Structure formats: C-alpha cells, structure tokens
Amino acid sequence: MTHHLPIAKFLEACTNRILLDVRSPGEFRQGHIPGAHSFPLFSDIERAEIGTLYKQKGKDSAMMRGLEIVGPKLALFVKEAKKLAGNKDMAVHCWRGGQRSQSMAWLFRQGGFDVVTLDGGYKAFRHHVLGTFELHRLNLIVLGGKTGTGKTKILHALQAQGEQVIDLEGLAHHKGSAFGHIGEPEQPTVEQFENDLFEKILELDPKRRIWIENESQSIGRVFVPQEFWLQMKKAPLFNVEVPFEKRIQNLVEDYACISNTALVEAFRRIERKLGGQHMKSALEALQLGDPATAAAIALKYYDKTYQFGLENNPSPEIKMLNFSTEMPEDIALACRQIADAQEVSPGNPVPL
Numbered sequence: 001m002t003h004h005l006p007i008a009k010f011l012e013a014c015t016n017r018i019l020l021d022v023r024s025p026g027e028f029r030q031g032h033i034p035g036a037h038s039f040p041l042f043s044d045i046e047r048a049e050i051g052t053l054y055k056q057k058g059k060d061s062a063m064m065r066g067l068e069i070v071g072p073k074l075a076l077f078v079k080e081a082k083k084l085a086g087n088k089d090m091a092v093h094c095w096r097g098g099q100r101s102q103s104m105a106w107l108f109r110q111g112g113f114d115v116v117t118l119d120g121g122y123k124a125f126r127h128h129v130l131g132t133f134e135l136h137r138l139n140l141i142v143l144g145g146k147t148g149t150g151k152t153k154i155l156h157a158l159q160a161q162g163e164q165v166i167d168l169e170g171l172a173h174h175k176g177s178a179f180g181h182i183g184e185p186e187q188p189t190v191e192q193f194e195n196d197l198f199e200k201i202l203e204l205d206p207k208r209r210i211w212i213e214n215e216s217q218s219i220g221r222v223f224v225p226q227e228f229w230l231q232m233k234k235a236p237l238f239n240v241e242v243p244f245e246k247r248i249q250n251l252v253e254d255y256a257c258i259s260n261t262a263l264v265e266a267f268r269r270i271e272r273k274l275g276g277q278h279m280k281s282a283l284e285a286l287q288l289g290d291p292a293t294a295a296a297i298a299l300k301y302y303d304k305t306y307q308f309g310l311e312n313n314p315s316p317e318i319k320m321l322n323f324s325t326e327m328p329e330d331i332a333l334a335c336r337q338i339a340d341a342q343e344v345s346p347g348n349p350v351p352l
Contacts, residue, residue, distance in 0.1 A: 031191030097121035144214035148247030157332035174220030
C-alpha cells in the first residue's frame with residue numbers, strides 16, 4: 001500500500017483513521033481539516049525559533065535544533081498517540097507534507113501503527129477546498145425573508161422533513177446582523193469557515209436540492225467564498241413573509257434571555273442608521289422591560305435594508321410566499337410542496 005496519498009485518497013482514507021495534524025497549535029487554530037486532532041510536533045515558540053534559525057543559519061542548524069527539541073518527546077508522542085488512536089490506524093499531515101509529517105509517521109510506524117501521510121500537506125487540502133467551491137455545482141434553493149421570519153428554524157424543519165440543508169449561520173456562529181453574535185460561540189476564522197463549509201458540501205448529494213438561507217456575503221467576521229456566493233445569487237429564491245407581530249414575537253423569544261447590556265451594545269452598532277430618536281426610544285423600551293417595542297424599532301431599519309436587497313436581488317426566479325402562520329414546520333412543508341410542483345408565480349401568496 002502507498003503510504004503517501006494525494007488529497008482525494010487521503011480524505012477517503014481518513015474516514016476509517018484517526019487524523020493527526022502535527023503542525024503548531026497556532027497553525028491549527030488558523031485552519032484545519034474538520035475532524036483533525038491537534039498533535040503538534042513543535043509549540044508555537046519552538047516553531048518560531050526553528051524558522052528563525054533556518055533563515056539566519058540554514059537548514060542544518062534548524063534541523064539540529066529541531067532534533068534537540070523533539071528527541072526527549074519521542075516516547076511521550078507514541079504514548080499519547082496510542083491513547084488517542086486506540087486500535088485505529090492513523091493519517092498524519094503537516095503544512096506541506098514534508099519533514100514534520102514524515103518524521104511523525106516514521107515514529108508512529110515504529111510504535112506499531114499503520115500510517116498514511118498527505119502529499120502536499122494542509123496546503124494541498126486548502127487548494128482542494130477552494131477548487132471545490134469553484135467546480136462543484138449545487139442544486140440550491142435560497143430561503144429568504146425579513147429579520148424575525150424564523151428562517152433558521154424553517155431550515156431546521158426542512159432538514160427534519162428529509163431535505164438537504166446548509167446552515168451558513170450555524171457554521172459561522174453568527175446570525176448575520178448587529179445582534180448576530182449574541183449568545184453564539186466565538187466565530188471561526190475565515191479559513192476554518194471555508195473548511196467547515198467544504199466538509200458540509202461533501203456530505204450532501206449534489207443531484208438533490210439543497211436549501212440555504214439568504215445571507216450577505218459577510219456573516220459577522222467570516223465571508224462566504226466567492227464562487228459559492230455566486231451560485232447562491234443564481235439560485236431560485238423563496239421569499240417567506242409572516243405577519244409583523246409574529247416576527248416581533250420570534251425576536252423576543254430568541255433574545256429573551258440576553259442581558260440588556262448586550263442588546264444595548266448591539267443597538268449602538270446601528271445607531272447611525274437607526275437615527276437618534278429611534279435609538280433613544282429603543283433604549284428606553286429596553287430599560288422599561290419592553291423588548292417587543294425595541295424589536296419593532298430595530299425592524300424598521302432591517303426591513304428597509306432587506307427590501308432594498310430584495311429589489312436588487314439577481315435571482316432568476318423569486319417566489320413571494322405569504323403565510324399567516326409562523327410555525328416553521330408548516331412553512332417548511334409548504335415550501336417543499338411548492339418546490340416539488342414548481343407552479344407558484346412570483347407574488348402569488350400561499351395561504352395557510
């Protein structure tokens with residue numbers, strides 16, 4: 001068996017192996033193959049020291065220093081690998097598929113493991129990820145609607161009903177507005193967001209339709225890859241409308257457990273666009289324990305922004321779907337039926 005694999009075969013092999021990323025912790029935090037375990041050969045400080053030696057004194061000096069650092073750790077590496085891997089075979093990679101991964105692969109083989117390495121390392125993986133966005137054509141349907149419509153809940157309902165879904169906000173750990181970070185874990189790096197999106201795409205059947213929420217290209221601090229974004233803009237748009245009062249209710253439920261301090265900070269981010277008087281009224285409502293009024297004020301800004309985006313949306317097919325219910329399961333079922341029939345014209349309301 002070949003132990004040095006190209007990216008496609010390496011990823012296939014990883015389905016039955018434990019994947020160890022032997023780059024430094026900082027490199028791993030910047031971006032890694034989803035599912036990989038950080039198993040650094042060098043710490044960030046050690047890697048920086050070796051890199052400086054390489055530049056100043058050459059390869060031999062850097063290699064000798066690397067051996068001095070790694071030598072005392074060899075037995076510990078094998079012990080930790082056995083604890084982590086159990087009876088599983090291994091897949092190992094570094095940045096370019098060079099010394100770090102080859103050295104660790106050799107060590108693990110001496111410890112009794114069957115090990116494969118990645119030809120070209122993590123750099124080859126990143127090239128593969130970006131190429132996938134450019135070449136992979138998906139059967140997307142974009143789910144749109146104003147703030148408070150409950151689009152994410154509808155997406156989850158579609159998934160529960162057997163549909164394929166990509167939850168961009170879930171991958172981004174952000175709801176896409178000035179309030180979007182509240183209650184969410186720390187956002188991934190742009191690089192890691194791309195990696196996670198790539199993994200999600202691989203899980204799906206490209207021949208079947210895939211539902212995705214209408215988003216700006218930026219979601220908080222991350223960005224939807226350009227080629228994927230262009231596919232979203234060319235996809236049909238199902239624009240869901242629910243009554244204004246139900247949208248306020250959704251927002252109050254979503255943010256009911258959030259502290260006023262966090263909400264005030266979020267309002268501050270849109271103060272210039274909201275206007276001084278509206279800002280003052282929103283803050284007073286929050287202080288009086290009236291989140292519904294504050295939500296209604298915020299929607300005045302977000303509705304204008306969304307309407308402008310809708311009027312300039314380049315989608316070749318926009319279906320305007322009006323619902324009297326906010327129940328995500330009912331809306332999801334109706335959207336599925338419409339997608340199956342493909343008989344609803346833009347502007348034709350769907351009563352429920």
